[in-house]
Amino acid sequence: MSTPGGAAIRAAAARAVAAVAVHGRRLEDAVAAATQGGVPRPAVQSLSFGTVRWHFELAACLSILLDRPGSKQDPEVRALMLVGLFQLQHGATPEHAAVSETVEAMRALGRPRAAGLVNAVLRRFQRERQAVVAAAHASRAARHAHPEWMLDAFARDWPADWESIAAAGNAEPPMWLRVNARRLAREDYRARLAASGLAAEPCPFAPQALRLAEPVAVDTLPGFADGEVSVQDAAAQLAPFFLAAGPGMRVLDACAAPGGKACHVAELEPDLAELVAVDIDAARATRIESNLARLRLSAHVVVGDAGQPATWWDGRPFERILLDVPCSGTGVIRRHPDIKLLRRADDVARFAVQQAALLRTCWGLLAPGGRLVYASCSVLAAENAGVVGGFMAEEPAAVEVTESARLLLPGALPWRPAGPGCALRSGAADADGFYYACLEKKT
Ligand SMILES: C[S@@+](CC[C@H](N)C(=O)[O-])C[C@H]1O[C@@H](n2cnc3c(N)ncnc32)[C@H](O)[C@@H]1O
Numbered sequence: 001m002s003t004p005g006g007a008a009i010r011a012a013a014a015r016a017v018a019a020v021a022v023h024g025r026r027l028e029d030a031v032a033a034a035t036q037g038g039v040p041r042p043a044v045q046s047l048s049f050g051t052v053r054w055h056f057e058l059a060a061c062l063s064i065l066l067d068r069p070g071s072k073q074d075p076e077v078r079a080l081m082l083v084g085l086f087q088l089q090h091g092a093t094p095e096h097a098a099v100s101e102t103v104e105a106m107r108a109l110g111r112p113r114a115a116g117l118v119n120a121v122l123r124r125f126q127r128e129r130q131a132v133v134a135a136a137h138a139s140r141a142a143r144h145a146h147p148e149w150m151l152d153a154f155a156r157d158w159p160a161d162w163e164s165i166a167a168a169g170n171a172e173p174p175m176w177l178r179v180n181a182r183r184l185a186r187e188d189y190r191a192r193l194a195a196s197g198l199a200a201e202p203c204p205f206a207p208q209a210l211r212l213a214e215p216v217a218v219d220t221l222p223g224f225a226d227g228e229v230s231v232q233d234a235a236a237q238l239a240p241f242f243l244a245a246g247p248g249m250r251v252l253d254a255c256a257a258p259g260g261k262a263c264h265v266a267e268l269e270p271d272l273a274e275l276v277a278v279d280i281d282a283a284r285a286t287r288i289e290s291n292l293a294r295l296r297l298s299a300h301v302v303v304g305d306a307g308q309p310a311t312w313w314d315g316r317p318f319e320r321i322l323l324d325v326p327c328s329g330t331g332v333i334r335r336h337p338d339i340k341l342l343r344r345a346d347d348v349a350r351f352a353v354q355q356a357a358l359l360r361t362c363w364g365l366l367a368p369g370g371r372l373v374y375a376s377c378s379v380l381a382a383e384n385a386g387v388v389g390g391f392m393a394e395e396p397a398a399v400e401v402t403e404s405a406r407l408l409l410p411g412a413l414p415w416r417p418a419g420p421g422c423a424l425r426s427g428a429a430d431a432d433g434f435y436y437a438c439l440e441k442k443t
Pocket of ligand 1: 236255
């Protein structure tokens, strides 16, 4: 039996995939735009995220299946064929429904004449799947469904683990929760989840983190609207422990939106003298405000450039600074699979320049004896140890204390010393890839 609205869902997914692959849009924005006409968003999201996640494999299969792969194709027709191949190769829809709904979607896309081509491609894939996939997998990029340059970078930085990093990037992400420590204990919230029929496991190294057995819509989480819980990956939940902000301290979160880490810092230390949360992006900064309001926390939210403090800083140094830098996002690809299509090899060096400049500037705002935590959700050394090591080489007052801070963390952390800093491989303990380095300013 076919799904109601199945053709419209597939047409919307194809529009979203084409917007990413051809026009360089972010997938979340593309899904929002493609579902404006009332097409059910979760279904479009699932198909388009899956297609983008496996894009490098599916595109290689499509080239084999098309008689003239190099010929110019309508981007949405091509994207719809990829959506069809995704369903056959990785989806759960019965194959006959996947094919017929995808062919029907050509009409919903206003390209009825391409229906025959889509039908032929998908049916050939059904018949010759094993041989087509084997031929596609001759390419490493197709086999691991990542761009070649990224696999090279993973292999250079993680020689023993690059394949697991790629596999983690292709996995469906788990849903991690952060229990609001000001409101209730993790075990008590876990019991509330169980009472609502939701199973969750505690994280061994992030004390407020629970991993749901199955992701759910946030608004179905007990106490979410009331601020008892937030959604945040376990690796991201380590920031306040590295920061170790205490009573009476002035704390800066220099790249704060949407406020996940700033709110966690505030949850754990109610007696801060001040928490200043800066972000350059005004729209994203409003999400800091709404998260603070939901969690009944307060902070001074500033829309500003952390690299230009003269426009927003009152000149009083901070005892603690969290610098969660803009980065390639290579540690969170499972959550944002469009990173594989949108990032280019030379973006990494550009990010590193920007990160080094932010680190130098923020260091100037740190009080003597204070601590700065540099964090990123990249697994690439150029954005992590490369930036921090380069900074330390030119700043004699910077002393690395990552290791002593890490030893105070509860539970065994699946980390790797990154010289300087510590790196978490994506997928280890089912957490995102992350990097932390703690630097203190010698008095
Ligand atoms: C990795 S995200 C931060 C996530 C955040 N710390 C959290 O836990 O929710 C990086 C943020 O840096 C912001 N950003 C980029 N360049 C900036 C700059 N020069 N000054 C301040 N914020 C910046 C981006 O808008 C983005 O929100």
